[in-house]
Amino acid sequence: MQIEEGFRDVKSPLFGLGFGMHQSRQGKRIEILLLIAMLASVAMMVAGLSVRANGEQKRYQSNSITHRNVLSVWRFGLEWLRRQPPGAVPWPSWASLQEALREEATSQALHDE
Numbered sequence: 001m002q003i004e005e006g007f008r009d010v011k012s013p014l015f016g017l018g019f020g021m022h023q024s025r026q027g028k029r030i031e032i033l034l035l036i037a038m039l040a041s042v043a044m045m046v047a048g049l050s051v052r053a054n055g056e057q058k059r060y061q062s063n064s065i066t067h068r069n070v071l072s073v074w075r076f077g078l079e080w081l082r083r084q085p086p087g088a089v090p091w092p093s094w095a096s097l098q099e100a101l102r103e104e105a106t107s108q109a110l111h112d113e
Contacts, residue, residue: 041074043077043081044074044077044078044081045073045074045077045101045104046077046097046100047076047077047078047080047081048072048073048074048075048076048077048078048080049073049077049100049101049104050077050080050100051073051076051077051080052073052076053100056080057071057076060075060076060079060080073104
């Protein structure tokens with residue numbers, strides 16, 4: 001994932017959370033919005049890791065690059081969640097979530113070296 005995509009995921013009202021639209025000057029309100037955004041990001045990361053673990057990531061990429069992922073795990077999760085009917089999302093157990101996040105962190109750490 002590129003840095004620009006990460007900013008887009010958080011700030012864009014069309015492609016992400018639209019965080020730049022809050023127009024608030026109150027610190028407590030911004031803190032609450034950040035907490036909600038963080039919880040939504042965790043949900044999207046979990047869904048994105050599940051998409052990638054199931055090998056479904058190619059369904060969400062609209063380009064012809066097949067040898068690597070061009071979208072972030074976050075974006076995979078967002079696109080997957082958008083396609084699910086309300087209330088139909090099965091969430092993994094906490095243990096499997098911890099393992100998936102640990103594997104992702106290790107993979108990114110090894111990739112950056």
